[in-house]
Amino acid sequence: MKDQLKKIHADGIEKISKITSSPSWDSAHLEFFGKKEGRLSGISKGLKDLSVEEKKELGSLVKSVWSELEDLLTRKKKELDNKIDWAAEKIDLTLPGKISGGQSLGALHPLTQIRQQIEDIFISMGFMVLDGPELESDYYNFEALNIPPLHPARDMQDTMWMEDGNLMRTQTSAIQVRALEKYGAPLRAIIPGRVFRYENVDACHEHTFYQIEGMMVGKNITIANLIAMMRELLGGVFKKDVKVRLRPGYFPFVEPGFEMDINCLICGGKGCSACKHSGWLEILPCGMIHPNVLSAGDVDTKEYGGFAFALGLDRLVMMLYGIEDIRHFHANDVRFLKQF
């Protein structure tokens, strides 16, 4: 038995030293320490058949071989645990990724994305975001905005009329008076929405397009306030300080009325086809709300005044992303939608 033990000891040391992988560790462990057929386990079991003196001699030998081999195996295991075959770790990292457990992202429409960005700028300044009917009454779309019947301004916006005398709203300003009636003054709100004009559709014109109207009514609201807010808006939209100029413009629902231009983003002001060689892009009609409009909203014009502005969302998005044709927005081609 002693010889057996010596052999086991020698075999064990050799075999264990040759272990390079987890399966070979498992088989070595099984060979020597396996419950049923392990060689050392077998010897250990065989001890009970020996005499007392033999037991004493072999017993401690078995113990020492056992602990030595066990120790070696444990160390080998640690070694294996820390071992890495680096060559096998190499993979082609340029292969495309694969999402597990989900779908790849869809996309928000680019008009929604920019609209939300602009909404957030105003929400951070305490503005409400309001909505209103797309099919409006003549009263809220024109009359309440200081555009009486037969006013030439009705011409400038070719209106789509419904059979019942209502119309598809031509501007989001239509909601201004509704908002004033509902919330009163002071009030600050933006009103994004879809508007409609009778237009033939081409690369630059649509019958269905988007505006973001804004208004701020309060005490002591001045032109200086309007200029500050408009620059803030444009700076937020273009994410940099933009050069602007403010000049007279006429709209029946504001007095004074202005056009705010920005320095052409494409040529930097030198002049190009995009800005018709003027160096400026017309971008933001705005003005101080006409007292008649405030009165239509039951606001006391002696106490309150305000400003309003309207941003053309489609044009802005086209400028920001370099989209060349307005028809993409309603064509809903996946190849377009998925780019944003």
Place this chain on the structure above:
Amino acid sequence: MIISLNWLKNYVDIPKDIDPSKLASLFLLHTAEIEKVVREDACLDKVVVARIERIEPHPNADKLKLCFVEAGQGRPIQIVCGASNVYVGMWAPLALVGARVSWHGEKMVTIEHSKIRGVESEGMLSAPEELLLSGLFKDDGIIDLGKTGVPFTPGQNFRDALSLDDVYLELDNKSVTHRPDLWGHYGLARDVATFLGSIYRDEAMPLPALANDFPLSVKVDDSSICSRYMSVAIDGITVGESPWWLKKAVMGLGYRSINNIVDLTNYVMWDVGHPLHAYDLDKTGSGDIHVRWAKSGEKIVTLDGKERELNESMVVVATPDRLLLLGGIMGGKDSEIGASTRRIILESATFDPAITRRTGVALGLRTDACIMYEKTLDPERATRAMMKFITLLGTICPGARAISNTADIYNHHYKVDPIFFSPEFLASRVGIQIEKDFILKVLHSMGFGTIEVTGGWRVTVPSWRATKDISISEDLVEEISRMYGYDNIPLRFPEASIQPPADDWQRILLRKTRDAFVSLGYSEVYNYSFCGKQEMALGKDPEESYLRIENPVSKEHSFVRRSLIPGLIANIEKNYRTSASLSFFEIGKTFIRESRGDRTDKTGLESLPLQETYLGLAVTSPENETPFFALKGALAEYWKSIGVEAEYREDSAEFVWNNPPRTVSIWVGGKQVGYLSEFHPVIARRLGIPTRVGLAHINMDACVESFSRVSRRYKAVSLYPTVELDLAIVVDASVTWKQVSDTVLASGSGLVRDALLFDVYSGDKVESGKKSFAFHVHYLSSEKTLTLDEAKSAEKEILEKLEKGLGAVLRT
């Protein structure tokens, strides 16, 4: 409209050295929008007047000629020329070596000494387009200066000889619809004087002397036809070519030169800013002028030669037996000024803007006069127009004299009450203090009168600003601040209460909805609010229920939509060839005629149609025969993300677009909010869509209340682990999953946490008419760790119940 700088200089001093672009810029910043600046002399450096002395054929080219021209250089110079309209004695502009001319309107080239087909040419006889003077000269070939009637000397500077030193500013008409006073140089010059700080020369002119040789009588039927009607008869007219200054002035504005009388009426119209008309007196039939409503069906042949049929909403100027003029629009051909005209009736009338506009639009005849009248002109200008015409006529037809009294029917004076204005009021609107002196300077320069009162001034409004532009103090704020310069106003952020606005649940819900579906792989589409017969055919609502547009952009867009579904189907139809897997969502409004929406005005007596916001969903992919579940799965994630519980009820409603056996109605907060279904397979086939499409339509507004009430509560995570055991049972094909899971959850001694289905099978391995469900069951106790045996005994109970209640058999 086109503004001539030289013309403006008749009324205001403009510094000689001012760059026209700078002037245009000042105009734009203080008054109105200038779109283009055109220098008349862009190509006139080194261009002289030459006279052709001799013409010889070109030795080497049939189509070319050798012209020997006298150009003040001591000897005639030799020019090769290809034009066919040259003749000996012709005066023409000659571009000398070094001149820069336009080549085919594309680029500028410099004239050089050159040989053309072997013969030297020392310059270029010029055509209109080469000198960028096509507006002034219409010659087919070389410009024939003989037509100008101006005397020349050879070698004279061409530019100076014809005063071609003007600069034209193109003004955007849309930016001056509210300023009738700016529709003429006389009025424009005042604004220019104010922003330049120059003097405005407002000349007075004499009225014609009274005369009574011709019986002129005017009757205006209705004071609403025109605010003023003036006319006078004039003798001593000789119709002929206009003098060069007049020709150039009207051609510079884009008119053709017709004859001295007609040109003069056009000139005065754009000088004073008030239209005029001249009739050949001897073709009017009588001096009894009747300004009246047209009779229905009455006809007039207008100056353009076309016959127009009129109606009773239009106005005419007539004599007892014939029509002379279509009020506000155009004169009649019968009384046209011609070569034989000796006497005229000059009419200066301020026709009503609304009537004129209506007439112009109805007949498609919005002439320059019509467009001007629409702006609501100041009837005071009628006198000025007449006086200006007569004064200038004196220089053109020296023998002209009035032979009748001046008829003047003044129906309506535009007057505005004086406006109280103060520097404090101005400061409160602008945001900075503007000096009193500046305010007064601007007001006076613009023609306002000021009377000092306590705290400010009483400002009187001049007639030309009183027709519609200025009536309230805010109008004066604009007047002062625009002249001050908006770019001179500093920025100042407004102050307001920081109280945040009330929660807007609808907006938050829509944002979360969009975000949820984007993360679930859906892309947002924007479909039109319009629809046509094709879209309507996909729904069961009758055509009468759709709101119709009277003037749609096209037939396909004649109505407004009642559902988002047809739009989504079109999106699938359009895209499936590009990408087999598609998932779209849209958030938009629908228009329901029969339900009441927002009020139409303050009274609230009438309502607009109800316009609620809906969510539409569409999904399809090639292998998926039951996209219903794809949508149901996405919706499950969605409801979870917004914290709302939704219930589905089987509902075989038929809407045409849906697949009735695969339709459920969706219920939130006890209300029905929409439907989930699939696209009707037959219609899909007909449209060529090769895959099945899941569709859903949900009323977002109806979900807002439930969303606003969401409150999530944490459920304690169990301390003990769950035991998972799988079961596979075989049941009749008609048994639903709900029946199975309800049974499972209700049994198992209360230890069943959940049952998660992972397979449904009906194929070879099970009996026909049967199917198998395979599912995980999770067992959990709240008091201790369950042993496998305990779980198994609960499982036994489940199997018994399934067997008893649903005839289920364990699958082998």
